[in-house]
Amino acid sequence: MYRYDEFDHRFVAERVEQFRDQTLRRLNGDLSEDEFKPLRLMNGLYLQLHAYMLRVAIPYGTLNSRQMLRLADISERYDRGYGHFTTRQNIQFNWIALADAPEILAELAAVEMHAIQTSGNCIRNVTTDHWAGAAADELADPRPVAELLRQWSSLHPEFTFLPRKFKIAVTGSPHDRAATRVHDIGLRLHLNDEGERGWEVVVGGGLGRTPMIGVTVREFLPEDELLGYLEAVMRVYNLIGRRDNKYKARIKILVHELGAEAFRAEVEAEYARQTAALNGIDNAELERIAQYFAPPPFEKLPRWSPAYQSHRAGNAAFARWSRSNVAAHARDGYAIVDVSLKPEGGIPGDATARQMRAVADLAQRYSFDEVRVSHHQNLVLPHVRRDDLFAVWERLVAEGLDAANVGQAGDIIACPGLDYCSLATARSIPIAQGISRRFADLNRQADIGPLRINISGCINACGHHHVGHIGILGLEKKGVEFYQITLGGSSASEASIGTIIGPGFAGDEVPDAVEKIVTTYLALRQEGETFLAACRRLGAEPFKEALYATHH
Amino acid sequence: MASIDRGKILTASQLRGGTVVFLARNGRWSDHIHEAAVALEPVAVEALQARGREAEAANIVTGAYLVEVERRDGRVTPIHIRERIRVTGPSVRPDLALQPSPALLEA
Amino acid sequence: MPLITEDGIVADSYRRLDGADPAADLIVPLDALAEHGDHAGRLGADVPNTARLEDVLPYLDRLDLISLPFPAFTDGRAYSLARQIRQAGFSGELRATGNLLPDQLQAMAQVGFSAFEVTDRFHPEVWLRALSRMSVSYQTPGTSARHVWQERALARHRLQGYSASAR
Numbered sequence: 001m002y003r004y005d006e007f008d009h010r011f012v013a014e015r016v017e018q019f020r021d022q023t024l025r026r027l028n029g030d031l032s033e034d035e036f037k038p039l040r041l042m043n044g045l046y047l048q049l050h051a052y053m054l055r056v057a058i059p060y061g062t063l064n065s066r067q068m069l070r071l072a073d074i075s076e077r078y079d080r081g082y083g084h085f086t087t088r089q090n091i092q093f094n095w096i097a098l099a100d101a102p103e104i105l106a107e108l109a110a111v112e113m114h115a116i117q118t119s120g121n122c123i124r125n126v127t128t129d130h131w132a133g134a135a136a137d138e139l140a141d142p143r144p145v146a147e148l149l150r151q152w153s154s155l156h157p158e159f160t161f162l163p164r165k166f167k168i169a170v171t172g173s174p175h176d177r178a179a180t181r182v183h184d185i186g187l188r189l190h191l192n193d194e195g196e197r198g199w200e201v202v203v204g205g206g207l208g209r210t211p212m213i214g215v216t217v218r219e220f221l222p223e224d225e226l227l228g229y230l231e232a233v234m235r236v237y238n239l240i241g242r243r244d245n246k247y248k249a250r251i252k253i254l255v256h257e258l259g260a261e262a263f264r265a266e267v268e269a270e271y272a273r274q275t276a277a278l279n280g281i282d283n284a285e286l287e288r289i290a291q292y293f294a295p296p297p298f299e300k301l302p303r304w305s306p307a308y309q310s311h312r313a314g315n316a317a318f319a320r321w322s323r324s325n326v327a328a329h330a331r332d333g334y335a336i337v338d339v340s341l342k343p344e345g346g347i348p349g350d351a352t353a354r355q356m357r358a359v360a361d362l363a364q365r366y367s368f369d370e371v372r373v374s375h376h377q378n379l380v381l382p383h384v385r386r387d388d389l390f391a392v393w394e395r396l397v398a399e400g401l402d403a404a405n406v407g408q409a410g411d412i413i414a415c416p417g418l419d420y421c422s423l424a425t426a427r428s429i430p431i432a433q434g435i436s437r438r439f440a441d442l443n444r445q446a447d448i449g450p451l452r453i454n455i456s457g458c459i460n461a462c463g464h465h466h467v468g469h470i471g472i473l474g475l476e477k478k479g480v481e482f483y484q485i486t487l488g489g490s491s492a493s494e495a496s497i498g499t500i501i502g503p504g505f506a507g508d509e510v511p512d513a514v515e516k517i518v519t520t521y522l523a524l525r526q527e528g529e530t531f532l533a534a535c536r537r538l539g540a541e542p543f544k545e546a547l548y549a550t551h552h
Numbered sequence: 553m554a555s556i557d558r559g560k561i562l563t564a565s566q567l568r569g570g571t572v573v574f575l576a577r578n579g580r581w582s583d584h585i586h587e588a589a590v591a592l593e594p595v596a597v598e599a600l601q602a603r604g605r606e607a608e609a610a611n612i613v614t615g616a617y618l619v620e621v622e623r624r625d626g627r628v629t630p631i632h633i634r635e636r637i638r639v640t641g642p643s644v645r646p647d648l649a650l651q652p653s654p655a656l657l658e659a
Numbered sequence: 660m661p662l663i664t665e666d667g668i669v670a671d672s673y674r675r676l677d678g679a680d681p682a683a684d685l686i687v688p689l690d691a692l693a694e695h696g697d698h699a700g701r702l703g704a705d706v707p708n709t710a711r712l713e714d715v716l717p718y719l720d721r722l723d724l725i726s727l728p729f730p731a732f733t734d735g736r737a738y739s740l741a742r743q744i745r746q747a748g749f750s751g752e753l754r755a756t757g758n759l760l761p762d763q764l765q766a767m768a769q770v771g772f773s774a775f776e777v778t779d780r781f782h783p784e785v786w787l788r789a790l791s792r793m794s795v796s797y798q799t800p801g802t803s804a805r806h807v808w809q810e811r812a813l814a815r816h817r818l819q820g821y822s823a824s825a826r
Binding site: 026027028029033047049050051052080095096097098099347418419420424427429430433476479480481 | 565567568569570571572608609610611614615631632633634637638641642643644645648
Binding site: 151 | 770
């Protein structure tokens, strides 16, 4: 993975000093809150319901054990002993003091981490496939480009005060595990008819108040034109994106209001105007970065691991876990391990300091010192020898990280909601817990098959409920929380926004409602048909009937 | 007979620490909601807000705002669930409870 | 208003007043430029940050100065306009006005601003120091920051040069 050189070190160190100075000026009143707020947001520090919240960047969801250990350490010394992994591959600490923030950033910088631009109207963490560099279906590892974009977007002088936040996602696989079609810019690597590699550039996807699937602005952009083209997109947005209404300021609104054709024309006109300012320096830099992402020194192993197979045969719990949490690796004899942060009845995405340390240890011993964070709020050990899977699982069991539910009903994605977030209208975590308990039976989860349940505690949709197979949106009327259910959303390659199926439910009615939906699916599904496929085939009617025919 | 009032208190976040505080009857900022000064009349409400603006200008707190509460036998409870959670801490982490009154959530 | 440039605090020779001395340096609104076609002194334009490049392009040859506003410091449109104006070949003074904070000056310099109308709110030294706050940058080289990618490329070429000459 990427390693800082002297320039990267100097950059974060100076940034830390700049923020330290800004914080001092705020504390002594030289800066007002209005002036300080955009500056502290650019360093990932929010004022939330209970305290300041610090969102630390985990660039493209990749970190090593040293970094994970530092996060564990920070959680104990500056927070309440835990952190929350987010739907954008970052980590959040909820109990931070402003006065401590500069020191925390300094400690992060020492392990090549930062919280730069994890908030604010600027380019946020560039996210990618959590199986990058390991998945068998990958055309190429997207992380070198993600790292290039990270540097390119860091304190970009032109794009620091955009109309609104800006999120970019990159996939190097035709199976989109990075939700690129619901990002402000989504990039998909693919081959043209001549077999050359290039990018599909999708612009204007997004969730929130007005969910939209992005528009393909360029079907095939040659690799070496990427940064120039992205600058053109950003410049058009910065110049003519709406600034009159915070809720209409994302690029998706601009694309929608101009229309795809007119938007594309603006971008192409701007792109044509560009002088060769970068002179190939960006491509030289990409080559340099790519060297850090050379594959680890894999052993030459047979595809079949007798040890692994024997453990599966002898241990039902291990077998079950291996079916849901272990995925195929590009290399023979290796596997990708998804570590579930969704224990039964637990808080989705939360990990204690102890759990973080355990994962760091496992990464070091068994995964070439690499961990990933997925936007489903789980962790990944990307390169585990099949021979070692049983040992890894045993350790996960000891740490409460063994929930065998990845991609299934228990693997619920939920934003922090009203329990933590000052923007929320309703709580999301108790809803997740209720559903998790209702579907605790792992055999039942396995029988149901792939099922994405996403919960957002407000219309800002940080829980990505619009792209849940079952989406749940927390609302509020007269101080009472209630929940609206959507069906049939997806963030994968055939992305879709879920449709609202009817009036909302009280919090304690939601697990029943989800159960009715699942039961309906099980009754009507065809041989081998997944929940999502059944939704698309059947439409909302059968589910509406099941939910509302005798309801109220 | 129990005395029940409905009024407003002023809450804010400590600038340095970020923790939730309430403007208390003695004019200081307290992290105990039951010490909060409850304003029952518009004049008193305006006075609370003025104190809040002063404290913000003095860089002691930030983000001061009014919260509707009920005061019953000297115990102050916010009306809205969001404000109750802000007082007690996350409902899903009673171990982190800021004020030992989980009953506030059922109010 | 003090005027900051790379060279420090300088005297501002430009005026925005009507009925000014015909030989003086004058800044007028963009849409009034046509009336001052024969101005003898140096000529500058106040360009709104909602302008498009096409609005400014016809005048670039004749202008000695372009002034772009930041109505709120969170309104970042002028950063892109500045970039476009420089890319179109403008080499005169590009001036930032409006709600500026020291924390932004270096970024403004990087996108092409060469002068800043600042307020008395901060000591001139604070403004000047802000121009070189960061010594490294990943983007367009500014007045003071080293361009990280360029430096890396240069370092590689030097290394290659050493190894080539060592053979």
